[in-house]
Amino acid sequence: MTDGVYTVKIKDIVKETKNIKTFRLDLDLPALPGQYIMLWVPGYDEKPLSISYPGRDMGVTVLRKGATTARLHDMKRGDILGVRGPFGRAFKITGERLIAVGGGVGMAPIAPLAEKAIEMGREITVIIGAVTKSELLFVDRLERAGAEIIITTDDGTCGMKCFTTHALEKELEKGRYDECFTCGPEIMMYKVLEIAKRHGLPTQVSMERYFKCGIGICGACVMDDGGLRVCKEGPNFRDVEIEKFKDFGKYTRDASGKKVYW
Amino acid sequence: MPAGYPHQNSVVFMLETDICGLRLENPTILASGILGNVGSSLRRVARAGAGAVVTKSIGKQAREGYKNPTVIKIEQGYLNAIGLANPGVDDFGEEIKTAKEGGVPVIGSIFGFSVREFVSVAGKMEDHGVDALELNLSCPNVGKAGAFFSTTEELTYEVVKAVKDSVSIPVIAKLTANTGDIVAIAKACERAGCDAVTAINTLKAMKIDIVAGMPVLGNKIGGLSGPCIKPVAVASVYEIVKETGLPVIGCGGVTTGEDAVEFLMAGARAVQIGVGVADRGIGIFRKVAGEIEEFMKDHGYRSLEELIGAAQG
Ligand SMILES: Cc1cc2nc3c(=O)[nH]c(=O)nc-3n(C[C@H](O)[C@H](O)[C@H](O)COP(=O)(O)O)c2cc1C
Ligand code: FES
Numbered sequence: 206m207t208d209g210v211y212t213v214k215i216k217d218i219v220k221e222t223k224n225i226k227t228f229r230l231d232l233d234l235p236a237l238p239g240q241y242i243m244l245w246v247p248g249y250d251e252k253p254l255s256i257s258y259p260g261r262d263m264g265v266t267v268l269r270k271g272a273t274t275a276r277l278h279d280m281k282r283g284d285i286l287g288v289r290g291p292f293g294r295a296f297k298i299t300g301e302r303l304i305a306v307g308g309g310v311g312m313a314p315i316a317p318l319a320e321k322a323i324e325m326g327r328e329i330t331v332i333i334g335a336v337t338k339s340e341l342l343f344v345d346r347l348e349r350a351g352a353e354i355i356i357t358t359d360d361g362t363c364g365m366k367c368f369t370t371h372a373l374e375k376e377l378e379k380g381r382y383d384e385c386f387t388c389g390p391e392i393m394m395y396k397v398l399e400i401a402k403r404h405g406l407p408t409q410v411s412m413e414r415y416f417k418c419g420i421g422i423c424g425a426c427v428m429d430d431g432g433l434r435v436c437k438e439g440p441n442f443r444d445v446e447i448e449k450f451k452d453f454g455k456y457t458r459d460a461s462g463k464k465v466y467w
Numbered sequence: 468m469p470a471g472y473p474h475q476n477s478v479v480f481m482l483e484t485d486i487c488g489l490r491l492e493n494p495t496i497l498a499s500g501i502l503g504n505v506g507s508s509l510r511r512v513a514r515a516g517a518g519a520v521v522t523k524s525i526g527k528q529a530r531e532g533y534k535n536p537t538v539i540k541i542e543q544g545y546l547n548a549i550g551l552a553n554p555g556v557d558d559f560g561e562e563i564k565t566a567k568e569g570g571v572p573v574i575g576s577i578f579g580f581s582v583r584e585f586v587s588v589a590g591k592m593e594d595h596g597v598d599a600l601e602l603n604l605s606c607p608n609v610g611k612a613g614a615f616f617s618t619t620e621e622l623t624y625e626v627v628k629a630v631k632d633s634v635s636i637p638v639i640a641k642l643t644a645n646t647g648d649i650v651a652i653a654k655a656c657e658r659a660g661c662d663a664v665t666a667i668n669t670l671k672a673m674k675i676d677i678v679a680g681m682p683v684l685g686n687k688i689g690g691l692s693g694p695c696i697k698p699v700a701v702a703s704v705y706e707i708v709k710e711t712g713l714p715v716i717g718c719g720g721v722t723t724g725e726d727a728v729e730f731l732m733a734g735a736r737a738v739q740i741g742v743g744v745a746d747r748g749i750g751i752f753r754k755v756a757g758e759i760e761e762f763m764k765d766h767g768y769r770s771l772e773e774l775i776g777a778a779q780g
Contacts, residue, residue: 209540212678243536247679251535285679289539418538420745423549424502424523430565432502432511460531462504462523462554 210245210287216262218282222340225310226278227257227266232288234263237295238318239411239441243419245287246280249273253416253436255314255388256291263288266342268310292419293440296409298322300384303329304376304406306369306397308389312342314411315388319352330355330376334369334389338362370396377404387411391467395454398444408444412453415460425462428452481760484518484771486714486736487637487662489572489599491518493756494727494771498718498741499524499576499601499641502749504553506565513569516753518737520566522559524576524603525592527584529555534685539674544693544720545742546674548686551578551606556591563595572598574639580609582629589630589638599637602630605645605668605690617668618646620655627659637662639716644703645671653707663714665739666703670696692742694720701733708734708776722746724758731759731771732778 217229234242236259244265245251250273258264269278280286296318303322307315312333322329330353335341337360347354356364357372365372370393376382377400385401387394388411401408414426414435421437428435429451433442447453456466482493496519502508503523513520532552539546554562556577566573575597579585589600604617604626616622623640631638640656642649644667653664669690674683682688700719707715717730718739727738743751768774 210536210674210676210683212676245536245679245683247676247681249534250685251537287536287676287679287683289536417532417535417549417552418547418745420538420540421748422501422545422742422745423538423547424504424508425552427502427505427508429505429507432505432508434502434508458505458554461529461552463529463558464554 210289212285212287215280215282215284215286218280221266221342224269224340225266225342226269227264228277228286229258229262229264230286230288232263233261234288234291235260236263236291238321239296239314240291240293241440242288242290242292243416245289246273246277247285247287249276251287253419255411257313257316259317266310266313289419292436294438296386296411296441298325298327298384300382300407301327302382303327303384303386304332304373304382305329305386306332306334306373306389306393307342307387308334308369308393309336309340310342311389311411313388315386316343316346318386319347320350323351329353330382332357332369332372332376334358336360369393370400373397374400377401377406380404382406385409391454398447402444409441410444410447411441412439414457417460425458425460481763481769482756482771484736486716487599487639489519489637491572491737493518493752494731494737494759495752495755496574496716496737496739497521497752498739499603500547500549501741501744503576504562506562509562509566509573510569512749512752513566513571515749516756517571518752518756519572519574520569521574521576521601521739522563522566522597523553524551524578525553525556525559525588526551526578527556527588529553536683536685539683541674543695544691545745546672546684546689546691547669548684548689550686556588559592560595563597567596574599574601576601576603576641578603578606580607582626585626586629586633589634593634593636597636599639599662600630600634601639601641601665602626603641603668605641605643617643617652620651623652624655624659627656627661631660639663639665641665641668642703643668644699649703650706650710653711653713657711657713661713663716664707665716665718666707667696667700667719670699692719694722696720697726697729701729704730704735705733705779709779721755722751724755724762727755727759728762728774731774732776734776734779736775
């Protein structure tokens with residue numbers, strides 16, 4: 206299925222929060238948690254998106270933020286989208302007692318990860334963070350799956366009034382975890398990595414960069430200094446790889462390849 | 468010599484080649500536009516076994532290029548319409564410096580929308596320390612009604628001559644087969660004092676998705692690469708070698724050592740590899756080099772020189 210663009214109909218649309226929708230496609234796409242597709246919105250653009258529902262009626266969960274995602278949010282059941290993928294290296298579950306931190310729409314790959322972990326008989330605690338209560342993603346879904354959930358909101362409308370990283374710090378003091386996963390804003394992930402490292406926890410981070418090809422040839426997504434490609438060797442990297450990145454938490458590159466500091 | 472190189476000593480000896488003064492440990496070169504916009508990426512490809520690397524085509528200013536989809540796979544090849552996206556020559560020195568740590572020649576690909584732009588970017592790339600320049604002539608000359616440099620002998624001659632006169636490093640012109648007579652263009656390069664040519668760039672192409680009812684590429688039209696363009700590229704190399712005295716670098720659809728041997732037998736002194744990286748990974752350079760060597764051993768060729776032009780007759 207990785208060959209070419211595969212055009213399919215939208216089968217269902219779920220409004221998750223005020224600004225986030227899940228699109229279920231008429232496509233059976235086996236994939237592992239953390240993998241992504243390139244989603245073509247015909248006539249607009251093509252974007253890398255984490256797969257939030259692998260397998261039957263494959264789904265992606267999308268925050269409305271630019272012209273393309275706005276167009277996507279306006280689309281209806283039966284409309285046509287193009288898919289390339291699945292691509293990228295998945296999260297790899299090796300621990301027994303996991304903790305995952307998802308900020309905002311960063312929950313998209315964390316939810317299938319948690320489901321998979323539980324299916325594999327592991328314990329998982331998920332810290333779900335959002336600006337406010339109405340923007341929290343996949344709380345019910347993960348409750349149903351049997352994950353332990355810690356909620357944080359910036360404004361305190363639900364759960365703890367703090368950032369996910371504060372909740373992580375507190376939780377890790379209990380010392381019962383052996384592996385950490387994170388997806389969300391880069392600054393958050395940078396801190397998660399720092400905290401997890403201090404507690405001796407191996408961590409996997411879901412990296413985001415500007416993508417063009419998605420298949421490891423254009424060079425748009427490479428990380429300094431080793432030249433690893435986020436679209437191919439990533440998007441999920443281990444702490445030992447990330448520690449060698451000069452750009453993580455510092456700069457990204459725009460569509461021209463120019464550095465843009467955070 | 469990096470560790471793990473197959474058949475260590477013999478490879479270096481058998482596969483060595485030179486092209487316009489650049490010495491290559493093996494005849495595989497990373498093609499322009501493939502992993503070439505960031506220094507650490509070029510260095511990684513060099514360390515993975517490429518005989519030389521070419522940068523992404525760099526222009527005067529940063530350009531974001533076209534909207535996605537910019538690269539798609541089709542039957543027997545790939546289509547791309549990146550739109551000359553690049554970070555601009557002024558900021559590129561740091562990337563070249565890192566690329567050179569790879570220990571192989573770094574060829575700076577450049578483009579311009581006028582002869583003056585080409586000359587200005589060429590000078591800056593020379594200052595950045597590239598070992599040679601490759602002129603991407605597949606771009607429109609804005610001043611002359613948008614005619615592509617690569618499609619008329621006059622424009623080709625003018626730009627190659629101007630760049631040659633302004634720099635002291637070797638100048639390679641990259642040609643397209645999207646022209647009436649690629650040999651005539653190559654001859655114009657030769658007259659202008661060009662040191663070598665690369666043949667060929669992508670071929671104009673389009674993919675329409677019949678369900679969406681529209682072209683897939685953001686720019687609608689793009690360039691075709693991969694196995695499907697190899698026969699066109701081999702013919703171009705063969706004719707240019709026959710009709711001119713220019714050293715030629717073959718490019719278009721090299722995925723295996725056998726593909727490379729075909730180009731070498733047509734008379735190419737080296738080959739570039741582009742989308743083959745998608746099919747076989749960054750290790751493709753070492754793999755192709757090993758396969759060329761294997762072919763040579765199996766068929767009694769003792770050096771690359773014996774292979775180069777063997778099919779010219
Ligand atoms: C994604 C992509 C970007 C490219 N960008 C450039 C470029 O900036 N300059 C250039 O001269 N050629 C560019 N090319 C063309 C390649 O250098 C090469 O000529 C072509 O792909 C044929 O070789 P291949 O079949 O080995 O890929 C690009 C090709 C691809 C696929
Ligand atoms: S997006 Fe093209 S190499 Fe990663």
